[in-house]
Amino acid sequence: METSNQVQTNQPTPFLTEDRKKYFKGLSQGLILTLIITIVADQITNLPFFSIMGIMIIAILLGMSWKSLMGVQTSASVGIGFSSKYLLRLGIILMGLRLNLQQIYDAGLSLILIDSIVIVFTLAVMIYLGSVFKVDKHLSALIAVGTAVCGAAAIVAVSSVIKSKKEFTALAVACIAILGTVGAIIYILLFPVLGLDPENYGILVGATLHELAHVIAAAVPGEAVSMDNAILTKLGRVALLIPVALVLGYMFSKDNKEETTQKKGLKNLPVPWFIFGFLAMSVVNTVNIIPLAVTEVLIDASVYLLAMAMAGLGLSINFGDFKQVGIKPVIVGVLGFAALAAIGPLLLLL
Template sequence: MNNKMSQLLPGLVLSAAVTLAAWLLELVEVGIFGRAWLESLVLAILLGSLIRTCMPVPARFEPGIHFSAKILLEVAVVLLGASVSAAAILERGLPLLGGIALSVVLAIGFSYGVGKLLRLPHRMALLIACGNSICGNSAIAAVAPVIDADGKDVAAAIAFTAVLGVVVVLLLPVLDHAFGMTTLQYGVFAGMTVYAVPQVLAAAAPVSQASLQVGTVVKLVRVLMLGPVVLLLSLFGRRGDRQGEQRRAPTLSHLVPWFIAGFLGLMALRSFDLLPHALLAPARVASGWLTSMSMAALGLGVDARSVLRAGGKVSLVVVVSLIGLGAISWSLITLLAIR
């Protein structure tokens, strides 16, 4: 245990230091401008990415960075469930849930079609389609072994979606002001378009707590679509299999990650008023701090130069697919008259 902690400590300390710097910069913004134009969550991502891009991060920091970006974030998502009531989603009922599922299917089809139109290989087109439409790197990682994707294709898809995901986090609040979205509309739009759960937190938190809660729930409904998609791909998504290979069945962790189950469990307890009220505030504070620290670690894992290495076709497919996802998401909001 001590040896494991000693391996994690350098990366944990670095992530915490970046988080503290982001928090101090937010205070400086408030002192100068009277408000924070960039919240500490976003600043943590930017600072981390700046460090990774401008200087080599020694290998001894990597275990702690990875732990912060993955485990701490997953714990933060679970704790966030204690502050989320299902009422905002249940008010809309099955139409919204069905609309989210349909939007994911349409987005996968659109993105795959764009990839094939630009003559990307079948497996690469599928990786980008699932990553763009469901949950970014997590979907790519889950789909890759099922369709026997090449390691280089996986690296290219992950590299670009990681960088573009940060760009989306920065641009969404601008779109919110440009289109005058309500807090509910923005929460649904963020949950539908942002790649990863942590990025939804970073994009929605600066707008409002209501947007954060709605966006998180919508996003997790999208993530739950990963199970059926992986299952279908394991049955029908393989083409040109190499001889002698065996199909790899999706595991339970692919279908329902533990932190999603934990989030939904706490959300259910909160919705039925079964959580002690004394625990709600500490859970919210802990979730906020862990989220900020995981944002810093997420930034420390993003080298902006990886965009140049991803390739022109991949870049174009991902960007066009994201625009298509945005159009599908706004159509859903309009059709369901979400206000």
């Protein structure tokens, strides 16, 4: 004869417990909120001027504004965190489909040399300026990476490598958004007086501006030739995100030797696994395993996923967090971009 305790023990546990219901509710709330913000950001990019900023930057600014004006339900933090962490990783992996490594190789040594010089020079100058102005080294590194490699996407990728604070990541993204937008406008205005042919103008734009959206917008005056060279040069910088992340991951891992020696394994590599997923997708695109139509859909999906991650990041911070940082990081960003723009004409001699 079974006892009452045995009968209770043998009963199946319901799949949706109270805790699970709360989790899924918060997950859906946060995901829906970040999706709505991303959709609004996408619509805003159709407006003049805002198209230069791009959907990711607008999404993080909208997220910050929402948090400041409307507030965020505590329960939604689960979904917001999911967007800013897991959707971010998936978006970066799919972003690798933008790269065709064969095209970069075919462009020749000069393109690879230009992009390598840009990245090494910019990182060295801006990290040095950060030390001179006594800016937190994590923040300096993020602003430097955003300037040197590929804007917001590089910042959020490297932020997890060097384990920076959320407010540092948001500030770096905001700084790059403003500088890149201003830079694109300046290039457009200067195009008639620079005296560069469309090919070299495209290389200059692709080598020195921050975001892909900035590059595309600034290349418009030079028409198709400038656009093609600008995008190719820019994607060469994107391809170098992996070695940059490896180097920075190694440098910043030294700050916590005890943790890195105690924890071993794939999960605790100084560079997150999704960086290698980014490389894998680049290889997939290079060898044409996936049909072009599918690739284009996945690239569009990567942009939306990254924008949702940016919205989640914006919803996690406050404008007030920036007050503690001060104006010095912005000065570092301005001086670093000015230095990069100054060596731009020299890069065209290579």
